[in-house]
Amino acid sequence: xxxxxxxxxxxxxxxxxxxxxxxxxxxxxxxxxxxxxxxxxxxxxxxxxxxxxxxxxxxxxxxxxxxxxxxxxxxxxxxxxxxxxxxxxxxxxxxxxxxxxxxxxxxxxxxxxxxxxxxxxxxxxxxxxxxxxxxxxxxxxxxxxxxxxxxxxxxxxxxxxxxxxxxxxxxxxxxxxxxxxxxxxxxxxxxxxxxxxxxxxxxxxxxxxxxxxxxxxxxxxxxxxxxxxxxxxxxxxxxxxxxxxxxxxxxxxxxxxxxxxxxxxxxxxxxxxxxxxxxxxxxxxx
Amino acid sequence: xxxxxxxxxxxxxxxxxxxxxxxxxxxxxxxxxxxxxxxxxxxxxxxxxxxxxxxxxxxxxxxxxxxxxxxxxxxxxxxxxxxxxxxxxxxxxxxxxxxxxxxxxxxxxxxxxxxxxxxxxxxxxxxxxxxxxxxxxxxxxxxxxxxxxxxxxxxxxxxxxxxxxxxxxxxxxxxxxxxxxxxxxxxxxxxxxxxxxxxxxxxxxxxxxxxxxxxxxxxxxxxxxxxxxxxxxxxxxxxxxxxxxxxxxxxxxxxxxxxxxxxxxxxxxxxxxxxxxxxxxxxxxxxxxxxxxxxxxxxxxxxxxxxxxxxxxxxxxxxxxxxxxxxxxxxxxxxxxxxxxxxxxxxxxxxxxxxxxxxxxxxxxxxxxxxxxxxxxxxxxxxxxxxxxxxxxxxxxxxxxxxxxxxxxxxxxxxxxxxxxxxxxxxxxxxxx
Numbered sequence: 269x270x271x272x273x274x275x276x277x278x279x280x281x282x283x284x285x286x287x288x289x290x291x292x293x294x295x296x297x298x299x300x301x302x303x304x305x306x307x308x309x310x311x312x313x314x315x316x317x318x319x320x321x322x323x324x325x326x327x328x329x330x331x332x333x334x335x336x337x338x339x340x341x342x343x344x345x346x347x348x349x350x351x352x353x354x355x356x357x358x359x360x361x362x363x364x365x366x367x368x369x370x371x372x373x374x375x376x377x378x379x380x381x382x383x384x385x386x387x388x389x390x391x392x393x394x395x396x397x398x399x400x401x402x403x404x405x406x407x408x409x410x411x412x413x414x415x416x417x418x419x420x421x422x423x424x425x426x427x428x429x430x431x432x433x434x435x436x437x438x439x440x441x442x443x444x445x446x447x448x449x450x451x452x453x454x455x456x457x458x459x460x461x462x463x464x465x466x467x468x469x470x471x472x473x474x475x476x477x478x479x480x481x482x483x484x485x486x487x488x489x490x491x492x493x494x495x496x497x498x499x500x501x502x503x504x505x506x507x508x509x510x511x512x513x514x515x516x517x518x519x520x521x522x523x524x525x526x527x528x529x530x531x532x533x534x535x536x537x538x539x540x541x542x543x544x545x546x547x548x549x550x551x552x553x554x
Numbered sequence: 555x556x557x558x559x560x561x562x563x564x565x566x567x568x569x570x571x572x573x574x575x576x577x578x579x580x581x582x583x584x585x586x587x588x589x590x591x592x593x594x595x596x597x598x599x600x601x602x603x604x605x606x607x608x609x610x611x612x613x614x615x616x617x618x619x620x621x622x623x624x625x626x627x628x629x630x631x632x633x634x635x636x637x638x639x640x641x642x643x644x645x646x647x648x649x650x651x652x653x654x655x656x657x658x659x660x661x662x663x664x665x666x667x668x669x670x671x672x673x674x675x676x677x678x679x680x681x682x683x684x685x686x687x688x689x690x691x692x693x694x695x696x697x698x699x700x701x702x703x704x705x706x707x708x709x710x711x712x713x714x715x716x717x718x719x720x721x722x723x724x725x726x727x728x729x730x731x732x733x734x735x736x737x738x739x740x741x742x743x744x745x746x747x748x749x750x751x752x753x754x755x756x757x758x759x760x761x762x763x764x765x766x767x768x769x770x771x772x773x774x775x776x777x778x779x780x781x782x783x784x785x786x787x788x789x790x791x792x793x794x795x796x797x798x799x800x801x802x803x804x805x806x807x808x809x810x811x812x813x814x815x816x817x818x819x820x821x822x823x824x825x826x827x828x829x830x831x832x833x834x835x836x837x838x839x840x841x842x843x844x845x846x847x848x849x850x851x852x853x854x855x856x857x858x859x860x861x862x863x864x865x866x867x868x869x870x871x872x873x874x875x876x877x878x879x880x881x882x883x884x885x886x887x888x889x890x891x892x893x894x895x896x897x898x899x900x901x902x903x904x905x906x907x908x909x910x911x912x913x914x915x916x917x918x919x920x921x922x923x924x925x926x927x928x929x930x931x932x933x934x935x936x937x938x939x940x941x942x943x944x945x946x947x948x949x950x951x952x953x954x955x956x957x958x959x960x961x962x963x964x965x966x967x968x969x970x971x972x973x974x975x976x977x978x979x980x981x982x983x984x985x986x987x
Binding site for chain 2: 330342343346382390392
């Protein structure tokens, strides 16, 4: 009696051991099949396919962003800021108005550029096709991409000439819009509201410190800075100012912000002007 | 135990080794620092992918303003240990023995063993100042320094100016230090260490880490890479060098090939001088007493090619040693040793957890130092295949179930002057943490 029982026990154990990986694979497979794996992306003339990026996502992204794209990868607890939750379909770096979905090119640029002062590295060693495919894979996590249209990129007027009047006007905008409340009067991220800021998931978040020489997350050029405050950084307390300032005022603000940064590739002229004007920090009473 | 029970036990064991799980990898110290899985940098550890190569070329930095050690938890320690307990079988078809009536016989040995230990420490001392220190022991625990170097990265804010000094692997894009095969016969690339018969030049082995200073420049996305190194011609040995120098130059270009992936092609050259004799005291060579420097060269092409899950690493070499390096007897007219060789290594990366490996190698003498010997004396053919399975993958440690077979034939090197064939079989647990 004991021998048949032992045989059947061993058989059952073997069946369970062999079946478990298959079952878990089946669950993941069901999830994948049910969840928009047919998603495509379009960047320039290239088309990306989510299903072609599954292995790359597993290799490069899953440790932080998690297998479900919810930002709960096994390393997420150790890193700050936390990885993006792709299920929400909310992204900081966009060329589109606040509240709307970014374009595929926006996501492609973020993947290639990385996000400074975070654990998101620049993935530009990956091939263009790999990154386009990964854009499609990122999109497939959120239903927003099937229920909403992507936003239309904002129009950015040509950058005007940098003049002392524009730098001074930019300082006035900085004061009027009360940027100093978060970023501080000298751009040191030590404004009176800085310590109270939280993101859309109620996690503490710091404003950008212009004085430490770091690159803004969404790009370093003047156009990138313009785009940041005219589209806002969705998911963070940084709003869009598109309804509050005119395009020429936005350019003035760009020039003034450059004076707060240490010397870099982009701000030599602005810093010279600030020196000539003897610019002082804005007053907190403004 | 009945036959049925034996079969079932075997199935259970097989199931244990093949059960799905998370993924596995390389310098876990780097993975711990950045919160990335090891698979982000390694095609299959320890072999680098393009992202990992860029990380290395940036001085072990992601260039995300978080590379300076001040951003790390105080408890973080940039150290990794790697070792491989294993079972292996070594066989040589013709070994000289006293017991054999013909003076030679086949010798085969097998059993459990352990590899040497690598202690890898590396990373940043400060932003754009990086280091690598690798004390390494053989299987008896005798240590040496495999790598010791510090590097100034991105000088003048440019990825084109990086200066490294110390002991380091020369800039081979197909790196032997990250080889996927580790058996006695298969644990190195033949052409990286080839020394012709009747040739004493040990200083041209591009697979050995060397002492020197290296400039490396690369584009921001690491697609274009160039390097030039000035090396002491002492084959990476410490203490007094030999007053001879060589240079190692490399350049490569990677390009996207659409759905196929990113391909890289390049060339390398090691040219220099090395001593052909030594000052002696009591008949023993004096350290640093090298004399009679003569020239040598190793030049070739290399490439890494991807076709979906397959990738091919190709290296060729044309080598030449001055006749003065020869050990030809007095009265014979020595010639330059000249040879050509290379290898093709193929990987099928089923997933970051499972990689199949195959390598074919060859070296062919085109001119012997000794004109009286057979033209193919010392020619080498080698064949290696195996696979590595990583049952888990995370950012903390790596473990690979390693299986490998390697076969090498050297023409005319058996004691009786016929071909010598050796083979290795290895099953091991290759782990690092």
